[in-house]
Amino acid sequence: MNKPFGEDDKAHLLLVEDDCGVYRFLLPALSAHGYRVTHARTLFQAREAKSCDMVILDLGLPDGQGEAFITHLRHYSDIPILILSARQDEEGKVHCLQLGADDYLMKPFGLQELLARIQAALRRAAKMHMRDHQYQVADVLINRVTGVISKSGKPVHCTPIEHALLMQLASQPGRIFTHAQLLAAVWGNEYIQDTHYLRIHIGRLRAKIEDQPAMPRIVLTELGLGYLLA
Numbered sequence: 676m677n678k679p680f681g682e683d684d685k686a687h688l689l690l691v692e693d694d695c696g697v698y699r700f701l702l703p704a705l706s707a708h709g710y711r712v713t714h715a716r717t718l719f720q721a722r723e724a725k726s727c728d729m730v731i732l733d734l735g736l737p738d739g740q741g742e743a744f745i746t747h748l749r750h751y752s753d754i755p756i757l758i759l760s761a762r763q764d765e766e767g768k769v770h771c772l773q774l775g776a777d778d779y780l781m782k783p784f785g786l787q788e789l790l791a792r793i794q795a796a797l798r799r800a801a802k803m804h805m806r807d808h809q810y811q812v813a814d815v816l817i818n819r820v821t822g823v824i825s826k827s828g829k830p831v832h833c834t835p836i837e838h839a840l841l842m843q844l845a846s847q848p849g850r851i852f853t854h855a856q857l858l859a860a861v862w863g864n865e866y867i868q869d870t871h872y873l874r875i876h877i878g879r880l881r882a883k884i885e886d887q888p889a890m891p892r893i894v895l896t897e898l899g900l901g902y903l904l905a
C-alpha cells in the first residue's frame with residue numbers, strides 16, 4: 676500500500692467504518708476537503724481495498740476487530756493508521772499503538788480535529804518517504820529511487836559504471852562495501868579480482884562529486900578493504 680504522493684496529488688484515504696452515522700457524515704466531508712476516499716464497511720472489504728496513503732480505522736467491525744487489520748497492514752506497509760473509536764479504555768489504545776497504529780481519536784470527535792490529524796499524519800509520512808529515498812552528503816544529493824545525482828543543485832552526469840557504483844554505496848550509507856562486493860555487484864562475479872577497475876572508476880566518480888578528489892569526504896576509502904559512503 677505504499678505509494679509516493681506529492682503535495683499536489685489528492686491523498687487517498689481508506690475509511691474503514693461500519694457506523695453509517697459516521698461514514699455518511701465523513702465521506703462527503705473528506706471529499707469536500709480534497710481527499711479521495713475509499714470506503715470499507717468490513718475487515719474483508721478493507722483487506723480487498725487498493726493502495727492508499729492513509730487508513731482511518733474503526734475498531735468494532737461486523738466481521739472482526741480493527742486490530743486485526745492493523746496487524747495485517749503492518750506486514751507490508753508503513754502508511755499512517757488513525758484509529759477512530761468510541762472505546763474508552765487506555766489499555767486498548769496502548770494496544771493499538773503497539774500494534775502499529777499512529778494515532779487514536781475518540782468518538783465523538785470534531786471534524787476539524789480529524790482533518791488536522793490526517794494532515795499531520797500525511798505530512799509526517801511524506802517526510803519519512805523523502806528521507807528514505809534521498810541521501811545527502813555535503814552538497815551531493817542522491818535520489819535512490821530516481822537515480823538522480825546532483826551537486827550544489829546541479830545534475831552530475833555519471834557513466835553507467837560510476838552510477839552503479841554510487842548507487843550501490845548509497846544503498847547503505849556508512850556500510851563498508853568490500854572490493855569484491857562492489858566488483859561483483861557492478862561488473863559481475865567473474866571480476867572480483869580486478870580491484871584496479873574499481874580504483875579507476877572510483878577515482879573518476881570522485882572527480883565528479885568531491886570538492887577535493889584527493890581528499891575525499893563523500894566516497895571514503897577503507898584501506899585494504901573497500902569503500903563506503905560517508
Ligand code: CA
Nearest residue numbers: 694733735736
Ligand atoms: Ca463500528
